[in-house]
Amino acid sequence: NSESVIPPDAPSGYSLKDVGGLSEVLKELKELIAIPLKRPDLLAKLGLEPTRGVLLVGPPGTGKTLTARALAEELGVNYIALVGPEVISKYYGEAEQRLRGIFEKAAKNAPCIIFIDEIDSLAPDRSAVEGEVEKRLVAQLLSLMDGFSQSQGVIVLAATNRPDHLDPALRRPGRFDREVQFRIPDCNGRKEILQILTRAMPLDGTVDLDFIAERAVGFVGADLKAVCQKAAYTALRRHVPSIEEKVPENMTVNQSDFLQALKEIKPAVLRSVEVEV
Numbered sequence: 001n002s003e004s005v006i007p008p009d010a011p012s013g014y015s016l017k018d019v020g021g022l023s024e025v026l027k028e029l030k031e032l033i034a035i036p037l038k039r040p041d042l043l044a045k046l047g048l049e050p051t052r053g054v055l056l057v058g059p060p061g062t063g064k065t066l067t068a069r070a071l072a073e074e075l076g077v078n079y080i081a082l083v084g085p086e087v088i089s090k091y092y093g094e095a096e097q098r099l100r101g102i103f104e105k106a107a108k109n110a111p112c113i114i115f116i117d118e119i120d121s122l123a124p125d126r127s128a129v130e131g132e133v134e135k136r137l138v139a140q141l142l143s144l145m146d147g148f149s150q151s152q153g154v155i156v157l158a159a160t161n162r163p164d165h166l167d168p169a170l171r172r173p174g175r176f177d178r179e180v181q182f183r184i185p186d187c188n189g190r191k192e193i194l195q196i197l198t199r200a201m202p203l204d205g206t207v208d209l210d211f212i213a214e215r216a217v218g219f220v221g222a223d224l225k226a227v228c229q230k231a232a233y234t235a236l237r238r239h240v241p242s243i244e245e246k247v248p249e250n251m252t253v254n255q256s257d258f259l260q261a262l263k264e265i266k267p268a269v270l271r272s273v274e275v276e277v
């Protein structure tokens with residue numbers, strides 16, 4: 001169940017070391033959420049309003065979900081994840097109640113991060129939507145954000161790649177008043193991500209991650225993951241042409257496996273351009 005509470009010691013295997021090319025973003029996010037989550041009493045003493053919501057803005061596949069999960073692990077707090085469109089389709093009509101339930105569960109399990117993926121579907125600009133149910137859901141989310149000041153130690157991280165579609169009221173102070181950008185990685189970022197993704201792969205001496213990173217312009221983390229997987233499959237087919245054969249001891253992935261994969265995988269930015277044209 002995607003909306004259950006995941007404790008910090010659950011063996012997810014996610015850690016901030018698995019997030020590449022986002023060191024500034026991680027630093028900023030940690031600063032924004034660590035104290036409100038773990039020491040809300042300090043803020044209260046200074047008369048400061050704690051951060052309650054942060055928008056993670058950026059294209060798909062740039063590591064927003066990965067980052068939210070890894071932050072919960074790093075800070076040792078509970079984590080509840082939900083995906084906007086799923087909440088609506090699974091619980092249509094009851095979605096408001098479900099959302100309330102999730103916030104209550106988080107408060108009971110504080111300190112806790114609630115991660116809402118694709119928040120734009122839960123909180124679209126009310127002036128642009130027709131349905132009453134949708135409008136009520138936006139209102140419910142706003143009131144939940146306003147209501148949990150007492151239940152300190154809960155932070156909502158919400159991801160979107162369409163911040164301009166959100167209801168403007170969502171971004172008022174005390175709601176999602178902070179925003180962090182997840183950009184398409186530059187060459188160094190791509191190299192860092194490739195290093196992470198190939199950590200467990202047996203690479204031979206020909207593999208040049210700098211070269212692959214230079215070539216992979218426009219690729220986001222999820223695209224690079226696809227490249228690595230494709231390269232590994234190409235290597236597998238090269239070493240083991242038929243499944244009846246014995247697996248060789250020294251199965252390695254080489255540079256040409258990666259170059260082949262790079263040719264075949266299209267980065268998400270190009271895919272979305274094709275859709276929009």
Ligand code: ATP
Binds near residue numbers: 065159222
């Ligand atoms: P979406 O908006 O589509 O949910 P997202 O921004 O949340 O996308 P993730 O789901 O976190 O992206 O990324 C998908 C996978 O791609 C991750 O599980 C990870 O394997 C890989 N990945 C993406 N970004 C990074 C990154 N910065 N560092 C390492 N791996 C990454």
